[in-house]
Amino acid sequence: MIAVALAQIRIHWARFLAIGLGIALAAGFVATTLIINSSLQNSLEDAVGRSFSQADLTVIPDKDVFVGGDEVAPLLGPLAETEGVRSASLSARTLTAGRGSAFSESSFALSPVPADAGLDAFDIVSGERPQSTTDLVLDTRTAKSLGVGIGDEIRFTVDSVPVETGEEDMPVYRGPSHNSVTFTVVGLAQMGEDPALPGANRALTTASGYQEYFAQQGDVIAIQIALDEGADAERVRSKLQSVIGSSQLDGSLEALTVGDAVEVKTDRLSGGNAVITALLLVFAGISVVVAILVVSNTFSVIVAGRRRELALLRCLGASRGQMYGSVVAEGLVVGLLGSILGVLAGVGVSHALMLAAVRYWPEEFPYDTLTVPVSALITGVAVGALLTILATIRPARSAIAVTPLEALQPFDVSFAPSTRNRPRQLIGIGCLVVGAVLVIVSLYAVSAAQAWIIGGALGGGLIVTGLVISSVRIIPPLVGWIGEVLISPWGMPGQLATLNTLRNPRRTATTATALVIGVTLVATILVGGMSTKATLGHGLDQRYPVDISVPLSGLVADDSLEEVREIPGVAHAVSAHRAEAVEDYKDSRPEIYVIDPETASTVLGDSAADLVTGRVVVPEDYPDSTVRIRGLNEMNVPVHKEGLSSLAFFTTPEVGNSIGVSATSTAVLVRLDEDVDVDEISRIQQSVAEALDVPSGEVGGSAVARGAYSDFIDVMLAGAVALLLVSVLIALIGVSNTVSLSVIERRRENALMRALGLSIAQLRALLALEAVLISSVAALLGIVLGSALGIVGTRLLTYEYSTDLIVDFSVPSFLGILAVAILAGILSALAPARRAARLSPVEGLKLDY
Known part of the structure; x- marks a missing residue:
């Protein structure tokens, strides 16, 4: 019967062409997904490996443990003094905002250069390594995209924190007026991509500069260890772990070989890849389900058209099992051929996607290692073959459902539902009813328990399933x-x-x-x-009925406020004073703005309630009759309950005078034009930040x-x-x-x-x-x-x-x-x-x- 199946495919190849195409699409989708996942994983591993390429050992934070650069600094000395260690260098990263004369504010991933130049994982293209505290080396891609060269200056935002200036010196508090530091670009280097932040602007400074200005904000990636010549790596690793165990960071850091560290880091960073792969496989599964329906329907039609031919084979001695096997064999051969073609096409599509991503979206998709695992090819072919076998079961059963005598009679194909289908129809209708009821109940019950979201999703799935069964x-x-x-x-x-x-x-x-x-x-x-x-x-x-708000630590200059008003897309901009809420409301600390009602009407949204003199406007479900706020004084103020503004409360100048609101605690509130496109908001945010000379992160x-x-x-x-x-x-x-x-x-x-x-x-x-x-x-x-x-x-x-x-x-x-x-x-x-x-x-x- 195998020969019969192959003859049918050869003679009626046109009938099977569309079946093979559908199978090829489904199998190719699965194979492409697995190839992309493997390529992302290997590319990520290569990027992580480049970061540690010059080290002999590494010390990395344990999983889900955040270690700041300032916490690790005291440990660098003891690690470097361990027997067999030539040097210990901090590898860390801080995300900060920088602004230059050639570009508006941009985000940077800033790291310290290793104390030991032999551990450098970058190549200087022009200029030199940073030497002084405010020297900066930029990645060549970053310098090109921002239009920055050697000698240019970049002003970075730093936190308001105490800075230790020396063992015998008192700490110096860097307050709001010192929250930016200017760095000078002294070199350009090829750094590659940061595996944790692909596409980010990269910059390097000295270890001392990083420690002073950025360590408090950033997190430690690793401590890279260079060994003396001839030192036993495993013995030194054990000693390093002992040093860590005797420090305050015991349990937070782990000394590993470079290979183990790369594997651990890759696993931690690959969570995003796993999510992407899971989503792609879900869509691939949907394609497989659709392909099963298409293949099953097509085979049913083909078998129905060959009923007399199949009956003749029965008359000549073919058993029911042979007939069943013949139809399944046809499907399996078509499925294998279609799957192989689909998998080969998937390899080509994966390669084309990789090339296109690297060329057109290098910042968002920096990975360029195409890996084609054998398992992906086998899985794609297996899915296509299994898909076809499942799809041919019903047509094969219909091929042997009648006797040869019945099939040899004049036959008009009829697919009218029979009594055998009644259980199927009852199941389908039951799924529809249960799904609809579950959706309705979920809509009413979700306010009581968030788990009813899953109930609604299950109800929707049952409705679709019921529709398929009762179609x-x-x-x-x-x-x-x-x-x-x-x-x-x-x-x-x-x-x-x-x-x-x-x-x-x-x-x-x-x-x-x-x-x-x-x-x-x-x-x-x-x-x-x-x-x-x-x-x-x-x-x-x-x-939060405020389009844009900017908290400030001083009075707003009239020129700056006028500059904000002239930004395209801005309808109104006013200044207001800020008070401080003493207690949280709904798990967050609301902003409290002191503003007169007439001014408020120009910048607050349509959903905002009108201000009431001498009261704080709070949402209508606020539980108390007063709210405690603080200025120079602290007091309970009566509330006016109206509207739904829970992230921002508003009050009038009379209340501000009562609590003694500080003259320097101000804010700029901005109302945008009604027709401003969402794509323009980011531009307006940057423009407001530049006009008020604040980081864009403070523009909310x-x-x-x-x-x-x-x-x-x-x-x-x-x-x-x-x-x-x-x-x-x-x-x-x-x-x-x-x-x-x-x-x-x-x-x-x-x-x-x-x-x-x-x-x-x-x-x-x-x-x-x-x-x-x-x-x-x-x-x-x-x-x-x-x-x-x-x-x-x-x-x-x-x-x-x-x-x-x-x-x-x-x-x-x-x-x-x-x-x-x-x-x-x-x-x-x-x-x-x-x-x-x-x-x-x-x-x-x-x-x-």
Whole structure:
């Protein structure tokens, strides 16, 4: 029977072509995901290894332990004095903001150079190593992107901290007026990428400069140890661990060999890669499920068309087991061939993605090591083969479901549900009912327990599962109704197209279901993501009705305030005084602004309550009748409960005078134009920081927060939709395959209609309308179901952040999805229509099918 299976594939290869393409896409997706994960992991390991390439031993912090550079400084001496150690150098990192004459404020990852030049993991290209406390060496890529050269100055923001100037000196407190230090660029070097902060601007300074200005903010990466020639590394490592054990950092640091340290660091940094791989595998799994539906439907049609041939083999002595094995063998061979081609294509796609990422997004994607593990190739082929075997089980069972005598009779394929399907239908309807009830209960109960978010997700999954199981009962009637309303008026081709989709309910349902799954997920992510973004923004405006706020430690100059007002996108900017809340409210310390009501009305959002003289405006659910605030004095002030502003409280100058608010505790409050785009917020934030001469990190407010998470959601949406398009493409291949096989099945019928007067144009229109009807109904159902699930997901995820649900429904996006479905339906019918048109009525009626 293997020979029979191979002969069938060879003779009817065109029927199996689309099956192989769907399998190739699914298997290639899986292989590409595993290849990308392996490449990211190896690239990360190479980057970590370069950081420790010159060391003999390393001392690194234990997992989840933060060790500051100032804490490690006292330990460097004892480690360096250990027998067998030539030198001990600190490897640390601080994220800080810097500003130069050639560029606006930018973030830097700043580190100290090793005390031992032999441990340098960078190459000086021009200039020299830093020597004095305020010398700076820039990475060549950073210098090029910022337009900075040797001799230029960069002013860095530093914390207000006490600085030990010497053992016998008193500490000097660096206050707000000394929170920036100017460094001079003395060299340029090739540093490579920081594996923990790919794309960050990198800079190096002396160990003393780092210790004085940045160690208090940063964290220790490692202590690199250089050994004396001939020293026993394991013996020295043991001694180093003893030194650590006798210090205050016992239990926080561990001495390791370089190889072990690289492995440990790589594992700690690879968490992000694991998340990416898990997400990709989820989308790959969705593609596999869709491919199973498409392959199963296509094989069912192929087997149904060969029922008489299979029955003849039964008459000639083939057993049920042999027939079953023959059909499964066909699927396995097609699956293996498709999987191999898909895996090979996955290797090529992975290589192309790596090259494109390195070329166009070098800062966001610095890894350039392509690794193709054998396990990824084997897994991709195995997934494709297993996918096909699972998809051919039902068609193989249908091949042996009738006796040879029954199958040799004139046969009109009928997929009408039988009594055997009643349990299946009951299960499907049960999933739909339970899922709907679970979603409704979750919407009401989520305010009491956050765990009901999982209940809502489970309910949505049950609804989709129920739709898949009960698709024969749901989709064909829907297709028939829409066909009667929209397709039948197109004359005889439209009426016949509607009837043809209803002749085979199971085939129509399975074909449409594959597309419904893909479109539902796309719609869920689009509506859910955009609605979540809009709802979070609305909730943030309610909780913090200030677009931009900048706390200051002095009076605001009129010129600076006027400069802020002239920034494009700024509607109003005013100065206010700040008081201090003594107690937390809802796990955070609210800002308290002292401002007169008339001025407040120009900068506060529409959701802000009106100010009341002599009172502090607090949210309506504030539990007490007074709030304790502090200026130069501390006192309880009566409250006015209105609105939802929980992150910022507002009061009038009368209260400020009562508590003696400090004249130097000020803030600038900014109201943006109503039509400011989210993409412009980052620019405005930088401009406000420059005008007020403060770090951009100190420029906050609801608009800044909204811009930050909006960008993140947009990136996630784009990535998710792009990945789901693979499953949609597989589903559309299924539509094309169904139409193609229906043409093969209905050759005599099409020939008879041609003989009765149906024109070639009408025949082509019939097939096109049939494909368009299935694909468009599936797309509509997916859009409706996905939109509903997206709205439910938004409510469940944002119930704590907003009292209102803001639904953001992108009409152009969904019209685009519907247009793609219609266009795909038309394109999928072109080749079958051409094949049907070439067959003359006389030749078609001669065929014995």
